[in-house]
Amino acid sequence: GEDVEQSLFLSVREGDSSVINCTYTDSSSTYLYWYKQEPGAGLQLLTYIFSNMDMKQDQRLTVLLNKKDKHLSLRIADTQTGDSAIYFCAEIENTGNQFYFGTGTSLTVIP
Amino acid sequence: KAGVTQTPRYLIKTRGQQVTLSCSPISGHRSVSWYQQTPGQGLQFLFEYFSETQRNKGNFPGRFSGRQFSNSRSEMNVSTLELGDSALYLCASSPSESYGYTFGSGTRLTVV
Numbered sequence: 720g721e722d723v724e725q726s727l728f729l730s731v732r733e734g735d736s737s738v739i740n741c742t743y744t745d746s747s748s749t750y751l752y753w754y755k756q757e758p759g760a761g762l763q764l765l766t767y768i769f770s771n772m773d774m775k776q777d778q779r780l781t782v783l784l785n786k787k788d789k790h791l792s793l794r795i796a797d798t799q800t801g802d803s804a805i806y807f808c809a810e811i812e813n814t815g816n817q818f819y820f821g822t823g824t825s826l827t828v829i830p
Numbered sequence: 831k832a833g834v835t836q837t838p839r840y841l842i843k844t845r846g847q848q849v850t851l852s853c854s855p856i857s858g859h860r861s862v863s864w865y866q867q868t869p870g871q872g873l874q875f876l877f878e879y880f881s882e883t884q885r886n887k888g889n890f891p892g893r894f895s896g897r898q899f900s901n902s903r904s905e906m907n908v909s910t911l912e913l914g915d916s917a918l919y920l921c922a923s924s925p926s927e928s929y930g931y932t933f934g935s936g937t938r939l940t941v942v
Contacts, residue, residue, distance in 0.1 A: 754933070761836075761920055762933040807873065816861060817886050818922075818931070820873035 721745040725808055725821035732829050737795040739824045741808030744789060748810040751784060753793045756805045756823070765793070765806075803828045832856065834923050834934035842940045848909040851937045855902050855923030862904040863931070864896060867918040876919075879904055911941045
């Protein structure tokens, strides 16, 4: 199956920018996603990017996609303590109905 | 607009029992997927249903099964529970393929 990799931990100071990285293997992915999971909760869709785009910005969130290197990143500007959570990158296979999730990056925001 | 509703939120079962989890998708969503989340294995795909048909199945034993009803509500069943089945089970719905998947809050199953 497809392989999606993320670093496990990231720690930033409140007000700084956070950058969470992800690499994937399926070059036929149509959409790539970022989900957020807070303790005890399900997955919250943050944003997604279509594979023919290089960048997508949505308020404090910027997604960059390097399709040649199969690298996806999520930048959170002005990181707040409420952003502390686990962030999952996911790709959907080309049949369109199965996600492959990364291991998740645990973001800790230090006040 | 109501989100994806999973019931129950928490469940404790003993080894050997069977369990049924329920998922009500967002109104109008016809695709329902199930995922298992554990600390060791992360998020793993169980199966996906669309218009009452299972279109895709992950690599889980036959003890894990599911179904979808005509109103798009879905259930998953795990028979002969094992300790390793303890996990958060997440359901997601979408109006169509590839995008717009919304996840529920999950059912936390503990097998003792």
